[in-house]
Amino acid sequence: MDDSILLAHGSGGKLSHELVERKFLPFLANPVLNKLDDSAIFEASGRLAFTTDSYVVNPIFFPGGDIGKLAVCGTVNDLAMNGARPLYLSLSAIIEEGFLISELEQIMQSIKKAAEEAEVSIITGDTKVVNRRQADKLFITTSGVGIISLGVDISGANARAGDKVLLSGTIGDHGIAVMSQREGLRFSMALESDCAPLNKLVSQMLKVSSRIHCLRDPTRGGLATTLNELARQSKAGIVVEEARIPVKEEVKAACELLGLDPIYVANEGKLVAIVDPADVDKILAQMRKNNYGRDAAIIGEVTKEHLGKVVMKTKLGPSRIVDMLSGELLPRIC
């Protein structure tokens, strides 16, 4: 086999089979995937969650992760945000002719590692190859299926006035890490993407409280966009305090330099939780026990005013309406 991807690797014929057998199965092997039928078969019963995301991040390798880790964590997190325990993923790759097979192996290794941490199996997949300059290196689409325990009812539409708004940690790390890598910027401190699977954090939160109303991971569009989505879906107002939102010093510095507001910068290992005020302390304490929630904070609450809108009390005193991201801040961030 050559050292780079050929169009014939996407032909469905001999080289496609060799690619799967030599470069994918050694990393992903499990009894369901190994059957290599047109679809994978599993048993399940109950309420299932189903989600999909395409990943087009540029560059494909960045501090703290790569497109493979991102594709596993992103889809695992989308399942977790509905309170589902992720079970199975599918993985579909669109590869540009000429892509290095050594880089593909590196990404498969990172997919394997992320899937092991999240305890999910990749049970079905596909590979397409397109001519040079018809795609940029590698795009990955993952879909996922998870199971929701009896009694769990988490949706962006469930926020109620009086609920507390929790954030699991610092914002902007992923966006700034990718941006810095892409633009060749160097900041004094090493900054890594926060890319991580949050399903165990969520399952620990669900163990201590049955009154978690909304969960969402503030990815593209950042914290501000996610809060706006939740306010709209729940037809409620959300008031947050700028001073309570954790932001790393290096992210603050980079944002100032680049003229960005960290509340619009993408995260890949953070979640917003809207919870009943009666349970907020125990949920917060539980979150802080998990490495991915150690900087968790209460950042605001749900109100009967400003329905469908997000209001931020700024550090300087006055409040302002914070809208969804308009325009495009950082293309190909995930």
Place this chain on the structure above:
Amino acid sequence: MDDSILLAHGSGGKLSHELVERKFLPFLANPVLNKLDDSAIFEASGRLAFTTDSYVVNPIFFPGGDIGKLAVCGTVNDLAMNGARPLYLSLSAIIEEGFLISELEQIMQSIKKAAEEAEVSIITGDTKVVNRRQADKLFITTSGVGIISLGVDISGANARAGDKVLLSGTIGDHGIAVMSQREGLRFSMALESDCAPLNKLVSQMLKVSSRIHCLRDPTRGGLATTLNELARQSKAGIVVEEARIPVKEEVKAACELLGLDPIYVANEGKLVAIVDPADVDKILAQMRKNNYGRDAAIIGEVTKEHLGKVVMKTKLGPSRIVDMLSGELLPRIC
């Protein structure tokens, strides 16, 4: 909203929401999708099939279909090929900046129509936008979930010596239709892709027989590659007769002109069935009642010889080993 896709349509912010609300939901609306949570929730119980495919066909519009119809039918068919009844699809689009919104609407319309015919709902999705020349117009990835009835056990590994090999109709239509469109070739007769959802054909076949052992749709790599996959997975030999394989006159003519062998050309609305000889007549009769199986034929049988290989009795008399496609015949055919 402008008449073409902007990077901001993929930002996750305002324009992303507008795109989903104005251009996707009007075509795909259903109670689960409409919730717009991170994942879609459905109830199911039993043996489920899960599959995924990315579609990168070029051109995106071709005689008999487009990338949208293909993305629905392809994934529906992969589920059906394990005997599953397709239930739900996910849909993820990677769009090149500058893509016309009118073309996107045309494709959504065709997705809607194909999903209606196949009786599946699209319940979750994603959209990414990449800069100009970082993708070619539009790539779509669909994943699907289906349910397998009790007692159904269909796998590429189930062929046994003595089984009959059925083909649901003419081969090469899709590949030649796309190729002709792409290269601007004009043949005397209008040729259309066979792109179609085969789940109803399969469910009708399953109604008349519980002895269908393998099903597979001969897409990329064509009939020859599919038969080789089945022979390898089942560790059996397959002998087919060239004279019994239906090929349209215009496909034959185009293949001669282009130097292609139709047994390697992609299909998107055909299936190979390997069945117990005792049931072959009733399965064949049933297939011919369905519009997508009206040209169905017995093309060969499974043998104890040539294990893992496919042998073709040619029209001229002698037999030859037919291997998987090697190299790449028609890039971006699906």
